[in-house]
Amino acid sequence: MKSYKHLFSRALAAAPGRIHFAAHSHHLWPDASYEGHMQAWDDAAALADRKWDKIFGEVIPRAQAHIAAELKLPDPRTLAFASSTHEFLSRIFATRWPDRPMDVLTSDGEFHSFRRQAARWEERGVMRQRKVACEPFDTFTERFLAAAREKTPDIIFLSHVMFRSGLRFDGAEEIAKHAAPDGTWVVLDLYHSFMAMPCDFSKIAGRVFLLGGGYKYAMAGENAAYLHAPPGFGPRPLQTGWFADFGAMEAKQGEVAYGADGSRFFGATYDPTGLYRFNAVQTMLTNEGLDTPAISARLDVLRAMMADAIAAGEAGARLRKAELLQPNANGPQARFLSLRHPDAVQWKAALTAANVITDARDDILRIGFGLYQDQADVPAFCAAAKRALSGA
Numbered sequence: 001m002k003s004y005k006h007l008f009s010r011a012l013a014a015a016p017g018r019i020h021f022a023a024h025s026h027h028l029w030p031d032a033s034y035e036g037h038m039q040a041w042d043d044a045a046a047l048a049d050r051k052w053d054k055i056f057g058e059v060i061p062r063a064q065a066h067i068a069a070e071l072k073l074p075d076p077r078t079l080a081f082a083s084s085t086h087e088f089l090s091r092i093f094a095t096r097w098p099d100r101p102m103d104v105l106t107s108d109g110e111f112h113s114f115r116r117q118a119a120r121w122e123e124r125g126v127m128r129q130r131k132v133a134c135e136p137f138d139t140f141t142e143r144f145l146a147a148a149r150e151k152t153p154d155i156i157f158l159s160h161v162m163f164r165s166g167l168r169f170d171g172a173e174e175i176a177k178h179a180a181p182d183g184t185w186v187v188l189d190l191y192h193s194f195m196a197m198p199c200d201f202s203k204i205a206g207r208v209f210l211l212g213g214g215y216k217y218a219m220a221g222e223n224a225a226y227l228h229a230p231p232g233f234g235p236r237p238l239q240t241g242w243f244a245d246f247g248a249m250e251a252k253q254g255e256v257a258y259g260a261d262g263s264r265f266f267g268a269t270y271d272p273t274g275l276y277r278f279n280a281v282q283t284m285l286t287n288e289g290l291d292t293p294a295i296s297a298r299l300d301v302l303r304a305m306m307a308d309a310i311a312a313g314e315a316g317a318r319l320r321k322a323e324l325l326q327p328n329a330n331g332p333q334a335r336f337l338s339l340r341h342p343d344a345v346q347w348k349a350a351l352t353a354a355n356v357i358t359d360a361r362d363d364i365l366r367i368g369f370g371l372y373q374d375q376a377d378v379p380a381f382c383a384a385a386k387r388a389l390s391g392a
Contacts, residue, residue: 001298001375007284008372010034018355019377019384023370024192024336025359027219029277030371036220036280040273055272056246063275066282067226070195070292071210072202077261080227083270085191085211086113088227091265092209093121094239096155096185102127105153107144109134109162111189118157134167137327141171148178155185160199161192164361166334167327168193176204181232185209191216197332198293206230214278217335219371223274229262241268290371299335299369305378306367307337314379316386318347322365336368347389354388356381 005012011028020028043051064076073079082088093102104118108131121127130153132144148156156175161168172188179186187209193199194212201210207230214224236258237244243266245257258264285291313320322339340363341347348360359366367381 001301003374004288004290004371005374007031007288012372015355018357019381020357021367021369021373021377021381022357022359023372024196024216024334024366024368027216027370028372029221030219030281030284032280032284033220033277036277037273039280040276043276052246055275059272059275059279062279062282063224063226066279067212067228070199071190071205071228072200073205073210073228074202075205075261077263078205078228078230080229080262080265081272081275082225082227082267083223083274084113085189085213085225085227086117087267088211088225088265089114089117089187091237091239091267092185092187092227092234093155095234095237097126097238098154101125102155103130103151103153104128105130105132105144105147105151105156105158107132107134107140107158107162109164109167110157110159111163111191114157114189134162134165134327137165137167137325138329140167140327141169144169145171145174148175152178153184155187157187157189159189159192161190161196161334162327163192164364164366165325165327165338166192166336168331168334170331172201172208173203176207179207179230179233181234185233187211192334193332194218195292195295196335197296201228209233214274214281218278219281220274220278223271224278227262227265229265231261235260235264237265240264241266243268295371296332296335298371299373300333302369302373302375302378303333303335303337305375306369306381309378309382310337310339314386315382316389318343318389319365319385325364335370336366339365339367341365350388351385354384356384356388 007030008028010031064079067079068076132147134140175186178184190210190212195217210228212226214220215222244264310319322341325338342363344360344363344365347365348358351358
């Protein structure tokens with residue numbers, strides 16, 4: 001297996017004793033992202049006020065093209081950018097809100113960005129959630145589709161891959177049939193599938209909102225969140241910023257105008273450095289001949305090695321006692337292993353103290369995989385985990 005550690009020399013040298021298996025949580029940044037970051041500073045210094053001409057004229061179109069190619073979207077111009085997906089979440093819901101409590105179909109496995117906000121809206125009495133349980137895993141897709149048929153919701157919000165278990169929803173094309181500009185809106189959160197597994201949304205791009213970002217598997221860090229907005233859905237977002245009509249900045253201000261493409265969901269001024277990093281990383285991958293299928297195939301090997309090693313007790317008796325969740329019987333898999341045990345948070349703390357980086361969500365310990373790892377890192381993790389957890 002070829003090593004790609006040289007692409008991450010800065011991050012690895014910054015903490016040489018660290019054993020990092022949390023790419024699904026905070027991916028180490030490759031050296032290319034440093035160059036992109038510095039380019040953003042250089043452009044700001046050289047261009048000053050005119051930097052936005054380059055950002056809207058070059059940086060954003062490049063990022064749109066990369067994401068559209070990754071997701072197989074027919075038109076890159078349907079993509080907008082923001083500092084986080086939460087900003088888009090708020091904008092979508094504010095625009096769709098009816099004159100009554102909103103009915104939302106979702107799951108009990110959503111990430112905190114949606115879970116917390118939806119819970120607060122529900123506390124206020126302006127939303128009612130119908131949550132489909134993720135477990136049993138093998139019937140989740142069928143049960144979710146049945147819930148959508150049972151009652152027409154205002155919005156369907158669902159993760160393509162669940163952040164705790166790695167469960168994959170396989171009914172995107174079927175759920176898209178419920179979508180209509182003046183009816184149900186469907187929003188898929190792609191944060192744990194974007195650049196983590198091959199994705200083709202070409203058949204549903206005209207009907208479904210897609211959310212994602214560069215923080216994890218795209219290796220670009222913060223401030224690189226994106227939204228694909230299907231044509232005709234929300235032509236005039238209620239919560240809006242001046243970037244949504246950037247071209248009219250110097251014109252006489254009258255009606256609240258919007259771009260006709262995905263730019264209608266833009267907000268206002270934000271730090272574009274994340275997009276510089278994203279574009280630089282994409283160039284790096286092209287130069288290395290790497291794409292998502294190739295990276296996924298490589299990391300599938302490491303994930304299987306780790307699962308076998310833990311089951312064999314090589315990472316210690318404690319991890320061996322945990323339940324390894326295997327939510328998807330076949331097809332693309334999440335880029336992390338989920339181990340369920342009541343002591344998951346305690347284990348994570350003990351591992352962190354030993355400079356072995358994982359993460360925990362409630363009773364789930366997650367062990368993630370990135371391009372900067374190779375086969376030798378698996379036994380290194382196991383040996384370190386066995387020592388760290390011997391007294392946990």
